[in-house]
Amino acid sequence: MCLVGGCLKMKVLIAVSPSATTTSAASGGSPLMAFYEELGDLAVELAFLQDSVPLSQQVGDVDVIIPALSQVGADDINSAPNLKLIAQAGVGLDGVDIEAATRKNVYVTNVPYGSAVSMGELTIALMMLLSRKLNEAQANLRKGVFFLPLGSELGGKVLGLIGLGHSGKEAAKRAKSFDMTVLAVDKYHDHIHTPDVDFLGGTEQLDRVLTESDFVSLHCPLTEETRGIIGYGELCKMKPSAYLINIARAGLVQKEGCIRALKQRKIAGAGFDVFWEEPVPFDDELLQLDNVVLTPHIATSTAESRANNFAQVARNMKLVARGEKPEFCVNF
Known part of the structure; x- marks a missing residue:
């Protein structure tokens, strides 16, 4: 100076x-x-x-x-x-x-x-693209197939939030406007107050969020405590019809276990805005999957x-x- x-x-x-x-x-x-x-x-x-x-x-x-x-x-x-x-x-x-x-x-x-509003909005956008099967719809359009695939509405579904900071709260607020049930876990749950969550518990309640949610969305910071918090075992606890959303940090998810679960259809799919290597290598396995929606780290853009x-x-x-x-x- x-x-x-x-x-x-x-x-x-x-x-x-x-x-x-x-x-x-x-x-x-x-x-x-x-x-x-x-x-x-x-x-x-x-x-x-x-x-x-x-x-x-x-x-x-x-x-x-x-x-x-x-x-x-x-x-x-x-x-x-x-x-x-x-x-x-x-x-x-x-x-x-x-x-x-x-x-x-x-x-x-x-x-x-x-960036909380922007991140909350992209969370909902990824959920909608997955629930309406955007990838399949685009492929059908190019083949001249109309009126398919058959998607599903967000209303009546359950959104599970891992982390309820600013972006998690904005996602919850928007999910309630779609008539969704919102579950959340956060390390500091005792200090969080919001009218937009139907259940809020500590991290020991993670399994409840995984097993009951139709969408599980990550909104926690990447720390040594949270690194790899979602692996193959956690994904297998989710509904086969459920989706994983990650707009936070790629390191929250174990890559090998995630790709294995997606290939085996242990979950219906995933929406990712963050990646283990950025830019994503052109030969990355993730780019070959048909049950993912990927955006180039634009949650705050x-x-x-x-x-x-x-x-x-x-x-x-x-x-x-x-x-x-x-x-x-x-x-x-």
Whole structure:
């Protein structure tokens, strides 16, 4: 952070290519517009990730890192003597070495609420595409077969949520408008209050959610505790007619067990927006399955979501520039 004309100026590295921060004018313009509007008089110098250069060699004079999907490790943090804030423009911090940041007195923040609506909406969208058998319908259209396949309605079905944070609550709210029953489990269930859930229990009630639900949707963070929480055994407890939805983190699901269950039709299918390797390799088994609906990590890719997230990052930058603790700080 330096003084320019008597005013503070912060250098910010957005750890993605410049094109990833823009959207078409038809979808609301760039999220950076909201970022600059919120910054007000705080001057910034923006830099973007150079893919061919290690991150540690790009942060020497950086005050703020917005990591996106990039890994920010101890070497990167130690190579940034001016670093004051690692501000995720979204929820996930599993790629950030929070302990290393804490040792260097660097704030780490996220935006737990900014993408919740977008994520809740995509959850419902995937459920609808699966229940109406979109893949088969598209194949029928190309073959000239009309009025098939026979799908099913969401009304009267059971949605099971694993994790009831912001995105889980938004999914529950929308599911109730379809006349669905909503079950949920969350580690912190005692502190959660929402009118949109018919049953809420602790993680020890996971089997109930698995066995009773027509759709099981993952909305929990990826931690050592939750990594691989859904494997072959858990999928076999689900109804053969049920679907698995994952818009959270791929690591919540054990890949080999999941693909095995899908191939064996232990469940009817799955809708995934996150993957074990991104971009997905063209020869990935998942791409060969006919009972999955896949989207390229777009749960938070709406103009409104990006604007919310970048505006919150700007608010936190202003707080840090004033010597104050930022909002939604996870390490201090």
